[in-house]
Amino acid sequence: MGRTPCCDRKGLKKGPWTAEEDEILVNYIKNNNGHGSWRSLPKLAGLLRCGKSCRLRWTNYLRPDIKRGPFTQEEEKLIIQLHGMLGNRWAAIASQLPGRTDNEIKNLWNTHLKKRLLCMGLDPHTHEPFASQPHYPSTNSSPASPATRHMAQWESARLEAEARLSRESSLFTSAQHCTKSNDSSDYFLRLWNSEVGDSFRKLTTRDDKTACCSPVSQASASALTTEAGLNRAAFDTMAGDQAEDVDCKSFIKFSNTEEEGEEEEEEDHVLIGAGSDSSCSNDMEDSSDSSALQLLLDFPINNDMSFLEENCGGHYTTDPAMLSENSFICRL
């Protein structure tokens, strides 16, 4: 659907925004209770910018709910975890971090987090150690199947739905929090809890038994579990101040020291790498669809998924027994 770039017109300004332009844009949106059509906004507001540029400036910088300042350790951890699940879907990741923009998260990933993974010998695309993935080059590949991708899409959609619910519920008083959340009629969550979702879960549960026997499934397992991969000490360190300067040697040394004597020692790598859709999903070739599905279902059990619990007033369970029945659904 070819269309001429909106910025091609002569006379339109490019480059950094001035304080005056910012003020004009903010005032216009304030005075009009919203931006309306971005395409017509510049003309109406008296800006010599294209609508796209205005939208970007607003969403990435001027929006009042934007959180400024450095990322916290918790935020960084969350981004790493979510990247393992969602891949380079920055908008989906950003939906889990209120006040942070996709652009900001993308920049953080490219400038800091990716390097930290690399320093730890982990492939930033798959979150797997380089040595353990000889058959899956770092780009455009990961052992997963169409069914896995399907499941990943469900999970991705669920995460986004949770983010929406979380935002909505935050508007209510704490006393009303759960009730309101429960009443929210999010389409995805309804679908997930409907017969469709139920049969989908049954399908994936049924496949569990075959899954655990496959060597491929084990590879998938390492790609899908956080705790089974990057140990907590290293993980905390990675997201922490110690690694801030990406001093690889000292960082790795520190991590190794931290994990000594820890039970996580038995598994020394891998964050999560399921269905990194933008970079690898399409090339996934796997003979063990069901195993990957099962592993996807298992994924949150061992993870630091407290943010999900928080989002749903603690209605998530991390109990494997419960999860095997209900997956990781927020019970409404």
Add this chain to the structure above:
DNA sequence: AAGTTCTTCAACCGCTAGCAC
């Protein structure tokens, strides 16, 4: 102090989904 290299991040570009006609 000056020149060079590296890092950061705001902004741009191209593409696509979804919608209206």
Add this chain to the structure above:
DNA sequence: AGTGCTAGCGGTTGAAGAACT
């Protein structure tokens, strides 16, 4: 069904500042 438009997404770029030599 085909076309055009908008909004949004992810990848990339380049200016500015920081760090290094």
